[in-house]
Amino acid sequence: MSNRSDGVQNDDLEPGTILTYREMCEAEQSSLQRGMNYRMHVDHSVLLMSRRPGAPYADMVEDGGSTLVYEGHDATRSLDGPDPKQVDQPLVTSAGNPTQNGLFMAAATAFLSGQHQAERVRVYEKVRTGIWVFNGLFLLTDAWTTNASGREVFKFRLELVHVDESVTSRADRSVTLGRSPGRLIPSTVKQEVWKRDGGRCVECDATDDLHFDHIIPYSAGGSSTKAENIQILCARHNLEKRDHIR
Numbered sequence: 001m002s003n004r005s006d007g008v009q010n011d012d013l014e015p016g017t018i019l020t021y022r023e024m025c026e027a028e029q030s031s032l033q034r035g036m037n038y039r040m041h042v043d044h045s046v047l048l049m050s051r052r053p054g055a056p057y058a059d060m061v062e063d064g065g066s067t068l069v070y071e072g073h074d075a076t077r078s079l080d081g082p083d084p085k086q087v088d089q090p091l092v093t094s095a096g097n098p099t100q101n102g103l104f105m106a107a108a109t110a111f112l113s114g115q116h117q118a119e120r121v122r123v124y125e126k127v128r129t130g131i132w133v134f135n136g137l138f139l140l141t142d143a144w145t146t147n148a149s150g151r152e153v154f155k156f157r158l159e160l161v162h163v164d165e166s167v168t169s170r171a172d173r174s175v176t177l178g179r180s181p182g183r184l185i186p187s188t189v190k191q192e193v194w195k196r197d198g199g200r201c202v203e204c205d206a207t208d209d210l211h212f213d214h215i216i217p218y219s220a221g222g223s224s225t226k227a228e229n230i231q232i233l234c235a236r237h238n239l240e241k242r243d244h245i246r
């Protein structure tokens with residue numbers, strides 16, 4: 001990927017950061033062609049989610065916004081094969097290799113049996129065509145199958161991680177499970193806010209470097225689940241506001 005200085009640094013992304021598809025690919029240094037990307041990097045996997053009406057998978061936000069339940073992916077559509085929506089989601093390919101479902105399932109199983117640390121997963125969510133939001137860093141803590149309309153689908157539990165940003169060295173940052181879950185804004189709220197604010201900073205009408213901002217911070221009791229408390233700010237106005245609060 002070229003032009004990293006112009007793009008978004010992977011380490012600097014904060015939950016709520018709004019990205020174009022290109023910026024998202026730059027942040028992950030990869031062209032993201034599919035929703036599930038097990039161990040895309042040596043230290044994390046990447047999941048893309050879409051909860052818009054008509055989205056193909058039933059991903060859910062639970063526990064007041066600290067947990068995502070991500071639905072596994074269907075079999076690949078083939079010309080003479082059955083409708084992928086009518087058959088069980090596959091654990092292995094026809095060649096016998098694990099699918100992305102299988103890889104994430106194995107990681108969750110290894111964590112649950114104590115063999116391995118929980119897989120770190122960075123989650124991005126589609127707001128609209130070409131517009132994505134970084135939902136944060138999560139840990140994969142469980143996986144199971146469930147019967148949905150007569151077929152088996154995979155479910156993956158992802159718990160939002162709180163990164164202690166007061167520690168400057170990335171390696172020394174303690175990564176703890178969601179004690180500070182407030183920044184995960186439900187999809188419906190994101191879409192309502194995006195529409196209401198016209199995809200622009202409410203202060204200056206900028207259309208790039210945008211963030212979903214809590215008007216009253218979550219730490220001060222502001223809601224993540226009401227559009228009235230969420231607005232779009234550009235990076236400059238986001239920083240100005242934070243300096244003001246400090």
Ligand SMILES: [Zn+2]
Pocket residue numbers: 201202203204205206233234235236237
């Ligand atoms: Zn602005």
